[in-house]
Amino acid sequence: MKMRCKLIGLHSPDIGNVNLSVWLPEVEDCFGILVQMFVDADILGNEESFDFILCTPKWLAEEYQDREVVMLRHHIMVHRYDYDVLHKRLTKLINTIDVASWNDAADKIGRVAHWEFEDYRE
16 A cells, blocks of 8 residues: 655744745845755654755855865755745655655655654664
């Protein structure tokens, strides 16, 4: 039996109490914020949080300009902020997960965003 996942919501602790759907960066082409993506699966009954940095190429260049080598993971790059485009893309990603277990789903989502239990083994 395959399980179904769904995107519950997006939140950023970096922007205070402002909802991401109405937030606008101070500099349109240069920002980087932590985003928490909440995902539920029909077998979970609760949501799990996955984190990523949403940023622009200009922010990346400025943030890491002093490093010779930059190895990035759990970053999503955009040229400008558009909540609807971001939400639609992440919803599509989550809705296409077709696996048998939550750990398999978390592994797939973990390619894009960090899950706190990534690599956890009992």
